[in-house]
Every structure is written in structure tokens, then in C-alpha cells.
Amino acid sequence: MVIDAVDFFYLSMPRINLDVDGSQDALLVRVRSNNDEGWGECEAAPLPSISAFFCPPSHGACLPVADAVIGARLAAPADIDAIYQATRVGSERLAQAIHVLSGIEIACWDLLGKRLQEPVWALLGQKTSYPKTAYASLLFGETPTLTLEKARHANTSGYRAAKFGWGPFGKDSGEDRDQLMAAREGLGPDALLLVDVGCIWRGPNAVEDATRRREMLVEANVHWLEEPFPHHDRVAYRNFANQCPEISVAGGESAVNEEDALALMHDANLRFLQIDAGCIGGLGPSRRLAIAANAADCQFVNHTFTSDLALVASLAPFADNGSEHLAEYPEELSELGTAIAGRSITPNTAGKIQIPDCPGIGVDVDTSNLLIYQRTVKITIDDEVLYQSPPICEDHA
Amino acid sequence: MVIDAVDFFYLSMPRINLDVDGSQDALLVRVRSNNDEGWGECEAAPLPSISAFFCPPSHGACLPVADAVIGARLAAPADIDAIYQATRVGSERLAQAIHVLSGIEIACWDLLGKRLQEPVWALLGQKTSYPKTAYASLLFGETPTLTLEKARHANTSGYRAAKFGWGPFGKDSGEDRDQLMAAREGLGPDALLLVDVGCIWRGPNAVEDATRRREMLVEANVHWLEEPFPHHDRVAYRNFANQCPEISVAGGESAVNEEDALALMHDANLRFLQIDAGCIGGLGPSRRLAIAANAADCQFVNHTFTSDLALVASLAPFADNGSEHLAEYPEELSELGTAIAGRSITPNTAGKIQIPDCPGIGVDVDTSNLLIYQRTVKITIDDEVLYQSPPICEDHA
Structure with a gap:
């Protein structure tokens, strides 16, 4: 009943562009113990992550x-918490x-x-898994007219919430207003409108740049403003929260560990804490953060933008939150994201998504799809092989 | 006037033991621009760090x-701050x-x-470089008698401060008392006694374990108690600071970035902020932290335990603090630490150390010493060479 092997699969599209789109590559992990196996996905740079697992000790x-x-x-x-704690220390x-x-x-x-025939959300200590309100994650259109079309499409597709982000937003407050009004018009008056500005406001005028949009954000009834500032600019978050308490701020996806996420939540008075289980340390710390967020009257939300393996895993830590709670849902999976685990979960007619009722995470990985995306890594130190990528399909061993 | 090349030299002792002794390996960095070169040292795992510099982009x-x-x-x-900021974002x-x-x-x-013929402390915006009170960094002896001898030796060697740490300390409060009294007796009544417990108190009883030592710490006139808890256990730091305000706590060496260090300083009400320039992001963020610490009535102290290159660099960010301020001084350099930059700095008869009066950091690296310690790394992806260690001496190219 011990971990016998951990295998890493570095997958990548042939060409990586500079969009902040984490689905262009992936680091899949397979853990084996006796005859059982489990799969996970890191939201992290593959080569440095593999190196961190296999590197020689320093001290x-x-x-x-x-x-x-x-x-x-x-x-x-x-036992999983013990592994987490041992890694944090060692x-x-x-x-x-x-x-x-x-x-x-x-x-x-x-x-x-899978071993205990229990879903992961139950192993995390929860009695019930409720559906969640899926929000469609979208980019602002290049023009307000294009944004209007996207918002109408999200509305007619049955989404009760949609997030618009990046694109041209944040540079000119007049154009930003047109974008926000277009998004609101397309979604109709009832759907929740979320705005992700991707840390665009930086430097000494960051808080002023954000504050200049407060009235239009209120007028468009924006439910949350996500990452107005770089994650590490705590002072900007704090000042903005003090100056514009009517704007609910979302953040946390860039937190480097659970303590960092907690500190941001408290310092910035976050109303929405967005946690990526694939880089915060996994589902155990995510579950603790969901509990801490509930206690602070802050809504825990998954952050995920890669495959349905990552998506379904990311829903487990807050399964017992009620169905009015939001969950990020990547509406259009990338080619690589689709190859990893297909489309395992879709919103129902009420715009809700639900964790599949299966043991484990509830998503299968089809390795035969992945061969064409695998990048094979070999690391030698002093001419001895330290690491070599395993074959992704047993047939190709 | 641009950076033409960055070369990494992964150095290691033949055998790494599990002591928390960061001088068993090293990652030296050489930066070249036109005909100038500069040297730095990362306090970090070499292979993952090299991978982070050369890895393919993810997004x-x-x-x-x-x-x-x-x-x-x-x-x-x-320009250096611009590089730092660009890395934090990209x-x-x-x-x-x-x-x-x-x-x-x-x-x-x-x-x-070197290019501008200025010492680094001046480039960091300081008018004066004052000497600092060196403290000898020592391990507790296996017995109080051995600790007494070490403390006497530090005292007769002219140190005005000494730090004892690790070893058997922290496990049994009766024995801990004997150790503390032995250290105080050996140092005499006037020298500062610092205690580093190396995060030994963990888990639900951590604060209680620390609090149990409060009287003996006061009785031995301990100037600071360093890292009573793991860096990430903010709650323990905060509770201990509230319960035992008479004990001055030191910490920060494990901070993952400057915001993390600032948060710990404030949350834990640290009286001493120990920053390792070799992992916090370098000298620019260290200088900002020194200024922030001064403003919070907290003493900035360098953390360094490897070579004199790292030591002298680590003194630059708080050069203009007065000479009563403490500075960590690794009294016994390791074999590898000595090979990197020799012994470039020694305490004067008043127990003070001073940054050498030279342009740049003020320490030379002698690469001819280092060949026997170099570990050569080669990384290939899809059979193409991504990285290969450069020769450490030009003669061996």
C-alpha cells in the first residue's frame, strides 16, 4: 500500500504563443501503487517541475x-496529508x-x-456534492459589437454567468465602458457578469486606473472584478479594497501556497478566492482554503483552464457549497485539453455542472490520444542519466 | 550595454548529507555584457533553477x-529593477x-x-557603508559541556555575539535549559546570545512547546529566538508573538519572495528579519525589505551560509545601518564555500565586519579552484540539446 512509481508526461502543442493560456502545454502525473493508478495534472512549467522531483539533494x-x-x-x-507535509518540510x-x-x-x-471506491469529494470530508453555477470563461471581443455577440451567445446557451477578460480591456476607460455595457446588454439583466482584467493595472497609478472604472463597473452590475493588479502587489489590492468597497474583488490564482492565498484573501478583503489546485499543492490545501473562505464570508471558486481532468478535480474541494456558488467552466476546451480527458462534464439546462458520480476524481485519461503531444525529456548529470521520459502508451514501450 | 550571456556553474561536494547546510552545493552565475562580467550565487536547488532559466515557454x-x-x-x-520586474511578470x-x-x-x-566603478551598496542608494557586529554561527554541542567550550571559544575569539542552533535543542526542556545556561556562561554576561531552533516545534503543540521555554530564554538573556516554527505556519508565529511578547523572534530566511517576507514580518511581529538575497530575488528586493524593516522598528539581518561571495553581497542591502546592527558571519567556511571565493572578509578586533572597499560586490571568484566541484548537466527535449553546462575554466573549453 505504498507509492511504487510516479510518471510524468510532458505534453505540448507544437507551437506555444504568448497568450496567458495555460492549456498550450500540460504536465500529467500518473501515480501507481500495487495494481491501482491515479492521474493528476500540474498547472506548472513541465521541465522545472520534473527537475524538482528528480534533482539531486542540496541539503x-x-x-x-x-x-x-x-x-x-x-x-x-x-497519508496524502502526510506526503504534503513531508514535502513542505523536506x-x-x-x-x-x-x-x-x-x-x-x-x-x-x-x-x-478508486482503491476505496469513494469519490474524492467524499474522501475530503464532505457529506454532499452539490451542482455549481457554471460560468463561461470568455475573452472580450476586439470591439464592443463582438463582445455583444459573445454575450448573447452565452446567454442563449443557457449560462447564468459569464466572465469576460483580457483582450483590449483596461487601456482606455471610454472603450472599457462600451465593452462593459455591450457585455451586460448581451447577457441580459439577470445573468452574472464577471470581469477579469488580467493584472493589467500596474505601477504607481495602478489603484487610480482601477478606481477610474468604479462607476461603470457598478452601472454594468459587475459581480466581481478579477485580478485588477499583479498578485504580488498586496498594497494595491488593499488600497483598492479600502477605496472602492462596493466592488467585489476576486483573486488568488497566482498564490504560491496556501498561506500566500490566505494572506491575500485577508489583506485584499477578497470576496472571491480563486484557487488552482494544480499549483497550490493539490486538493487537501484547496479544501482547507475553501473552509477558510467560507469562514471569512468569501466565496471559494475553482480556477482551471486546461483539461476536464483538472476541471473535475478542481470542483472536489468545495463540493458541499450550495448550487448558487459559481464554478469556472472552460467552455471551449483547447485541442490538447480535449485530448487529455475529452469533454467529461457539461452544464445542464439550468446552467449547472456536477461532479460525475464515480470513484476517484471521476475522469479517465486516454493515453492513446496523447502520444503525438508528448515531449520526451532526458537529463544527464556528469554523463549519467538522471531522468528520461517514460513511454506514454505501454504499447510504445 | 545589454546582457550578452548568462552562465551557470553547478558545484557540489562529492557527497551531500541531510544536514540543513546549504554550503554542500552551489549554483554560481556569471553574467556577461560587452567586456564586463559579474558574479552571483543562488541559494537554490541547482538543476530546477537552471531548468527555470532555459525551459520552453508554457504561456x-x-x-x-x-x-x-x-x-x-x-x-x-x-535596468536591474526592470529585469526583476519583467521576470516577476513574465x-x-x-x-x-x-x-x-x-x-x-x-x-x-x-x-x-565594476562597469561604473562603484561599490554595489552605493548603487543601491546608500551614502555610507558602516561596519556590522558579526555574530558567529555555531551549532549547539551534543552536551552542555561542549556548548560551554564553543561559547568560550567564540568569546575569546573576539565575537560580541554568537548564535547557537540545531543539534539536540528543542526536544527536552530540562536539557534545553542546561544548554542555554552553558552558552550564556561561556559567552559571559555581555555578548549577545542568539538561538536558532530550526523550526523544530511543529503541529498542534508547537506554540505550547515554544512557550514552555520562555522563562529560560529570558533567564539566559537570549537576544533573539530564530525560526521557532516552520516558515509557513503563520498562525503559530502570530500566537507566540501575542503570548510571549518579551521574546524577540527572528525569521524570514525561507520567504519565497519580498511580499511573503513582509507579510511574515508584520503577521509575526518579527523583531529581526533575516533575508537571503540568494533566494528572495537578489539585492534590490533585499534593499526594499531593509527599508521596510527599519520603518517597522525591526532589524534587517543578512542570512548567508555558503561562500564569501554570497556573504559580502548579502551585506550590501543594509550597509547604511549602524555598526551595532548584527550580521551573520559563517565562521567556518565549508570546503566548497572556501573554494568559491576564499576568505574575503574577517572580523576586526572589535568583532566588526566591513564590506571591502572595491567596485562591484568586492569579491573575486577564482574559477580555477572550482573545476573539481563542477557537475555537468545536459538536458535534451525531443533529442535536441536544450542546455549543456559551459566549461568553468576557459582553458578547459
Whole structure:
């Protein structure tokens, strides 16, 4: 009942562009123990993450993540927390450790759920899994007219909430107003409108740039304003929260660990805490953050933009929150995201999504689809092979 | 006047033990621009750090650090801050980025100082470089008698302050008392006694374990208690600071970035903020933290335990603090630490150390010493060479 093997699969589209679109590559993790296996996905740079797992030790607090994982017991939920804690301590001075740990931790939950024939949300200590209100994640159109069309389409597709982000937004307050009004018009008066500005306001005028939009945000009835400032600019978040308490701020996807996310939530008085289980350390810390957010009257929301494996895993930590709670739903999966786990979950006619009722995470990975995307890595130190990518399909071994 | 090349040298002792002794390996960085070069040292796992510099891009906020560095302008201090900021943004989702950036940033200051014929502390905006009170960093002896001897030796060697840490301390409060009294007796009544417990108290009883030592810490006149809890256990730090305000707590060496360090300083009401320039992002963020610490009536202290290159660099950010301020001084350099930059700085008869009066950091690296320690790394992706270690001596190219 110990972890026998951890395999990494570095997948990538042939060409990576500079959009902030994390679905252009992926680091899939397979954990094996006896005859069971589980899958997880890191939302992290593949090569540094693989290196953090296999690197030579530097000292007692800068160990490769493998030291805390390979051979560790995996028979009960507490075993997964023990692996997480051992990694936090043994690899404390290895910054990339928590990113690679995230995918491993998720794969451990998947494996344990299959082994115990329980869904992961139940193993995380929850009695019920409620549906969630899916919001469609969309980019602003290049013009307000295009945004209007996108919003109308989201509305007629049955979404009760839609998020618009990036694109031209944030640069000119007159044009921003037109964009917001177009989005609101297309969605109709009742659907929730979320706005993601992708940290566009930076530097000494950041808070002023954001504050200049307060009236139009209120007028368009914007439900949340996401990442107005870079994650690390705590002072800007705090000042904006103090100056514009009527605007609900969402953030947290860039948090480097659970303490960082908690600190941002409190410092910025976040009303929505967006956590990416694929980089925060996995589902255990995400569950703790969901509980902490509830206690702070802040709504926990998943952050996910890659495959349905990542999506369904990301819903488990707040399964027992009520169905009015929002969940990010990548409406258009990328080619790579689709190849990893297909389309495993779709909104119902009421615009709700629900975790599949299966043991483990509830999503299968079809490795035969993935061969064409695999990038094979080989690392040697002093001419000895430290790491070599495994074959993704057994047939190709 | 742009950065032409960044070279990494992964050095290691033949065998790494599990002590928390960061001088067993090293990642040296050489930056070249026109005919100038500068050196820095990362306090970070070498292989993941090299990977973070050279990895393929994942998306627009998960770029290799090289993208922000190679070709960047390097003619004035603001250029170094621009490189730092560009890395924070472009590699925001790459956790290891800040660790590798740290050594590069230090090397940039060294290069710029040589280019402009200015010491780095002056380029950081300070008018004067004052000597600092060196504290000898020592391990507790296995027995109180051995600790007494070590403390006497530190005292007769002229140190006005000594830090004892790790070893058997923290496990049994009776034995801890004997250790503390032995250290105080050996140092005499006037020298400052610092205690580093290396995060030994963990879990639900952590604060209680620490609080149980409050009287003996006061009785031995302990000047600071360092890292009573793991860095990420903010709640323990906060509760202890509230319960035992008479104990001055030191911490911060494990901070993952400057915001994390600031948050710990405020949350834990730290009286001493220990910053390792080799992992916090370099000298620019360290200087900002020194200013923030002064404003919070908290003493900034360097954290360094590797080579004199790292030591002298780490003194630059708080050069203009007065000479009563403490500075960590690794009394016994390791074999590898000595090979990197020799012994470049020693305490005077008053127990003070001073930054050498030279352009740049003020320490030379002798690469001919380092060949026997170099570990050569080669990384291929899809059978194409992504990275290969450069020769450390030009003669061996």
C-alpha cells in the first residue's frame, strides 16, 4: 500500500504563443501503487517541475520531491496529508516543489478514491456534492459589437454567468465602458457578469486606473472584478479594497501556497478566492482554503483552464457549497485539453455542472490520444542519466 | 550595454548529507555584457533553477527567465529593477524563477558596479557603508559541556555575539535549559546570545512547546529566538508573538519572495528579519525589505551560509545601518564555500565586519579552484540539446 512509481508526461502543442493560456502545454502525473493508478495534472512549467522531483539533494531542507513521495504509504486520506507535509518540510527551500507536488497530490486522491471506491469529494470530508453555477470563461471581443455577440451567445446557451477578460480591456476607460455595457446588454439583466482584467493595472497609478472604472463597473452590475493588479502587489489590492468597497474583488490564482492565498484573501478583503489546485499543492490545501473562505464570508471558486481532468478535480474541494456558488467552466476546451480527458462534464439546462458520480476524481485519461503531444525529456548529470521520459502508451514501450 | 550571456556553474561536494547546510552545493552565475562580467550565487536547488532559466515557454505568464534577461539593457541601477520586474511578470507562474533570478540579479549588480566603478551598496542608494557586529554561527554541542567550550571559544575569539542552533535543542526542556545556561556562561554576561531552533516545534503543540521555554530564554538573556516554527505556519508565529511578547523572534530566511517576507514580518511581529538575497530575488528586493524593516522598528539581518561571495553581497542591502546592527558571519567556511571565493572578509578586533572597499560586490571568484566541484548537466527535449553546462575554466573549453 505504498507509492511504487510516479510518471510524468510532458505534453505540448507544437507551437506555444504568448497568450496567458495555460492549456498550450500540460504536465500529467500518473501515480501507481500495487495494481491501482491515479492521474493528476500540474498547472506548472513541465521541465522545472520534473527537475524538482528528480534533482539531486542540496541539503536537508532542499530535497527532491521524490524523497517524500516514493515509498510513502497510501491507504487513507491522512497519508496524502502526510506526503504534503513531508514535502513542505523536506523541500521547503525548493520553490518549484509545491507545483509538482500539486499534480502528484491530485493523482494520489484519484488513486485512493478508486482503491476505496469513494469519490474524492467524499474522501475530503464532505457529506454532499452539490451542482455549481457554471460560468463561461470568455475573452472580450476586439470591439464592443463582438463582445455583444459573445454575450448573447452565452446567454442563449443557457449560462447564468459569464466572465469576460483580457483582450483590449483596461487601456482606455471610454472603450472599457462600451465593452462593459455591450457585455451586460448581451447577457441580459439577470445573468452574472464577471470581469477579469488580467493584472493589467500596474505601477504607481495602478489603484487610480482601477478606481477610474468604479462607476461603470457598478452601472454594468459587475459581480466581481478579477485580478485588477499583479498578485504580488498586496498594497494595491488593499488600497483598492479600502477605496472602492462596493466592488467585489476576486483573486488568488497566482498564490504560491496556501498561506500566500490566505494572506491575500485577508489583506485584499477578497470576496472571491480563486484557487488552482494544480499549483497550490493539490486538493487537501484547496479544501482547507475553501473552509477558510467560507469562514471569512468569501466565496471559494475553482480556477482551471486546461483539461476536464483538472476541471473535475478542481470542483472536489468545495463540493458541499450550495448550487448558487459559481464554478469556472472552460467552455471551449483547447485541442490538447480535449485530448487529455475529452469533454467529461457539461452544464445542464439550468446552467449547472456536477461532479460525475464515480470513484476517484471521476475522469479517465486516454493515453492513446496523447502520444503525438508528448515531449520526451532526458537529463544527464556528469554523463549519467538522471531522468528520461517514460513511454506514454505501454504499447510504445 | 545589454546582457550578452548568462552562465551557470553547478558545484557540489562529492557527497551531500541531510544536514540543513546549504554550503554542500552551489549554483554560481556569471553574467556577461560587452567586456564586463559579474558574479552571483543562488541559494537554490541547482538543476530546477537552471531548468527555470532555459525551459520552453508554457504561456505568456510562464516564460523561461532567460526571456527577461538575455538582451536586457544593463547601464544603470533602474535596468536591474526592470529585469526583476519583467521576470516577476513574465515568469509569474514559474515558482522556481525567483530563485534563479536571485543569483542573476546579484551578478548584474556586480557587473554594473565594476562597469561604473562603484561599490554595489552605493548603487543601491546608500551614502555610507558602516561596519556590522558579526555574530558567529555555531551549532549547539551534543552536551552542555561542549556548548560551554564553543561559547568560550567564540568569546575569546573576539565575537560580541554568537548564535547557537540545531543539534539536540528543542526536544527536552530540562536539557534545553542546561544548554542555554552553558552558552550564556561561556559567552559571559555581555555578548549577545542568539538561538536558532530550526523550526523544530511543529503541529498542534508547537506554540505550547515554544512557550514552555520562555522563562529560560529570558533567564539566559537570549537576544533573539530564530525560526521557532516552520516558515509557513503563520498562525503559530502570530500566537507566540501575542503570548510571549518579551521574546524577540527572528525569521524570514525561507520567504519565497519580498511580499511573503513582509507579510511574515508584520503577521509575526518579527523583531529581526533575516533575508537571503540568494533566494528572495537578489539585492534590490533585499534593499526594499531593509527599508521596510527599519520603518517597522525591526532589524534587517543578512542570512548567508555558503561562500564569501554570497556573504559580502548579502551585506550590501543594509550597509547604511549602524555598526551595532548584527550580521551573520559563517565562521567556518565549508570546503566548497572556501573554494568559491576564499576568505574575503574577517572580523576586526572589535568583532566588526566591513564590506571591502572595491567596485562591484568586492569579491573575486577564482574559477580555477572550482573545476573539481563542477557537475555537468545536459538536458535534451525531443533529442535536441536544450542546455549543456559551459566549461568553468576557459582553458578547459
